Amino acid sequence: MEELRKRLLGAEERLNYLIQVKDNREWGNLSGLEEKCRRFKDGFYEIDREELATGIRNLEDAISFLEERCEENLTPMERVRIVRSPLRFTLKDILENVYDDYTELGGEEDANIDPSMMVAKANIVRQVKKRTITQQVMVIGHEKGHGEEYRNGGCSKPWGNEKAMRYMLVAQTEGIPIHYYIFTPGAYPVEDYPGAAQQIARNLYVMAKLRVPMISVISEGGSGGAEAVGMADFRLMFSHGYYSVISPEGAAAIEGKVRAGGQAPRELIEQVAGNLKITAEDNLRFGTIDRIIREPLLGGKRDDFPFFRKIKAEVVRATDEVVLKTKSLRAFRAYELSIDKAEEGAAEPQIDISWELNPDEVERLIQLRSRKYRAMASWAFEGGRKSAYSSFCSGVRHHLARAYYSVRYDILRSQQKMAQQVIKDVSGEGSVFIRRMAAPITSAYDFISRKHDQRPARISQAGGPFACGEAEDLRDGYVSPLANEDRTVTCPNADRHGCKDLWVPDLYGEFCGVCENCGHHFPLEYEWYLRNIFDRDSIREFNADIASANPLEYRGLDGKLKAAREKTGRKSGIITFDARVFGIDIVVAMLYSDFRNGTVGAAEGEKFVRACDQAQLKRRPLLAYVHTTAGIRIHEGTLGVIQMPKCTMAVREYIDSGGLYLVVYDNNSYAGPVASFLGCSPYQFAIRSSRIGFAGVGVIRETTGQDIAPDYHSARNALRRGHIQGIWDRREFRRNLYQALMTMGGRNLYYR
Amino acid sequence: MSDDAIDFEEIFAQYRSDPYDYVDVHSIHTGRIRFMVKEGDEVEGVTGQWRHIPGTPLYVLTRERNPKTVHSPTNGTISFVRQDLEGMFTEAGEKIITIRHPLKKREIIDRILRQVLTPFNAPERAKYYFSPEIQSRIDKYGQREVMVNPGDEIMTMSLMKRDTPVFYTGEPGIIHSVYFRPGVTVEQGEPLLGLCSREKLPFIEKIITRVKAEWD
Structure with missing residues (x-):
């Protein structure tokens, strides 16, 4: 009976998950199955055991059938709902199941500068030819938590992203790879220091030249918040995840011109989610990610242990690949062969690769990263591409210009600088020597010839175009066509500062669009x-x-x-x-x-x-x-x-x-x-x-x-x-x- | 003002019979006017945490092809509109709308206090602060325990980056109400403080208690 009860509860959980993913009880008669499930639960001890066992088996079969059908035709919005499900695995599940041990850095649980951003120093262990190899990594990612409110749903605050940046630099100091896990619907949009936007920018700036291999894995990639820890050498994505510029709801609100507090219609959200091309396959096609990690039916959950083994194999393989790309070509080929063997067993590669890089390899790593990002989306615009002939000509021009500017600035300028420096030093030494020698004579001369009311001349403050009193009058320049209207406008600060109405020809002409009273700038x-x-x-x-x-x-x-x-x-x-x-x-x-x-x-x-x-x-x-x-x-x-x-x-x-x-x-x-x-x-x-x-x-x-x-x-x-x-x-x-x-x-x- | 001079019951009855303030809205400048409200309409005043949501639009005044919407300064009911001016040219300062604003308990207390307290008005349009001595006594003993006498340096007036002492000139009394905020400019003639004699304090407290108890 106990086993039947467990199976019934398991079936109920799967059914609820399916309802949540479809967000519709009518599809596949889910409401009927739900009713059936409820009937079994209510009459668990009354129904005949044989009948109950048959009923539960039929229920499980029906759910399995529906799960497969659902998986076959998953819409982008259903993927979004999978990612947002509380049953989905989180970063903590990954840390516990993929890595051998870990220590959280920069806070623990809710006693944390930002619990939505988790940083941990972890060990990853693999067996290679009966040898156990332990490698250290820095794990940085968003933690949504299982119903933990203080995690803020994985929306990192600016200080959380700052924490991530701090530990990126620690990883750089220690020379260990970084694994990023992205589980965020977006960054928490507050401007308090260090500021949401500014901190993401700083993170990107640091990651651009970070001297260690970086791997990112995307489950829920919400725009800027994802990029704050997403600029990696190798970008993996879970097959049921989404990576998007904006949440489908947000995009639908913009498309449908929904006013504040309103909600876009469901059909529009579905349509926009499709238009935005947010799925792993779409992103792989566009080249914004490098590989997809296949998830089990309807997405990985907290207890999918084989799936965690797969994640481990994939992140190890990705790190190996990044490291090997910086090494010799022959080593990479050997590695390619071993990947093929490894993929059959879906285990981590049976190859011992040190993740430590020497300075030359680090330079190569940064070069490859630069090349990778510069090449992204280079097909997604029109123009700017040349025919073979003009490409050749522009290449020649480019190289000539490069040579010219190198000679002008790198060689001549540095030589000139050195010469100037030597002349400056010599003249400085000389002037001090002469002043010392001539000091008694000049002081005697000064004493005799000085006029007592004479003051030393004031040193000129600055050179440049303002020194000679050049005052440029903007009125002589271009005048906005906005000035051609005969009417007045009101300054938005009129109530506060008592600004008078401004005559438009004056405002956009002489005043350059600036209120003469309070200094408010009208757009130009x-x-x-x-x-x-x-x-x-x-x-x-x-x-x-x-x-x-x-x-x-x-x-x-x-x-x-x-x-x-x-x-x-x-x-x-x-x-x-x-x-x-x-x-x-x-x-x-x-x-x-x-x-x-x-x-x-x-x-x-x-x-x-x-x-x-x-x-x-x-x-x-x-x-x-x-x-x-x-x-x-x-x-x-x-x-x-x-x-x-x-x-x-x-x-x-x-x-x-x-x-x-x-x-x-x-x-x-x-x-x-x-x-x-x-x-x-x-x-x-x-x-x-x-x-x-x-x-x-x-x-x-x-x-x-x-x-x-x-x-x-x-x-x-x-x-x-x-x-x-x-x-x-x-x-x-x-x-x-x-x-x-x-x-x-x-x-x-x-x-x- | 002595206790006898104040007919407390009469003041009270006055507010009871007509618990409204009549706010007159004048045209802010010349222009062609178009009303957006009519008599009997309910209007809202400025709201929002930062007082950033403007009140109900009252009228649009167009001058030099610049339509300017004027919003209600307070909540209440429109009791008077110069409908005869609709679409016409109006002079600046013309009374065009009256809003009947229902007085709140706090407003009634404030108004009664202004009637019964002795005001100390701002001599200039400036920013005001308590003098250091008065401020330290207020901090130490509380506002209503501070007695001021004629000739006391009561305030510091900050005007054009100069601080000038202001001396008290009225009857001796205690500081009951403070109407200014440090660092905020006060117009000339506006009350800065409301003072009363120590003996009158129980009487004033009684008024406040009664209004609080009897008003809905």
């Missing part, structure tokens, strides 16, 4: 900046032919892109160009609002990466001016998300090579770009009245359940939290930019 079109910030006729746009496309074939996006192209006459949401500011050559990447609200997709990411390369090649400072960005373009799914690590990698390489990278935010800057290639800049500034943040008001309210102050994302608050270094007046942008280039870049403006 990006052309105003193009014309008023940089030296006249100095702008040379490049890569203008790279165009945004619709790689996911998202329904309705083609029309929207067409409309944006017609509106702007441009092909993507970013403009990259060479320009000059008071004679200083710089490279600029400008995200602007008119093209799909400055969202970043594959084309924008590629253009940004090429701008970094251009700045690196020409040894020029790089300015990222963000007129507006609403985040990653959700219609490009994970191909958009992947721009975060891709662009951050380019920025890191540019900065490491000696470049000066400045970011200036204007109007609205949110989400993915801020949480990656913008937020990682050491020098970030904002134009007054701009807003900077990770998530908008609605998302914060929905995620945290709290209202936020109206000025939560204001530049002033960003400054207070330490996210930015200063707030600039639009009318002083050009001067401040020059000043920033001079102070941050110093004498060696282009290169350290």
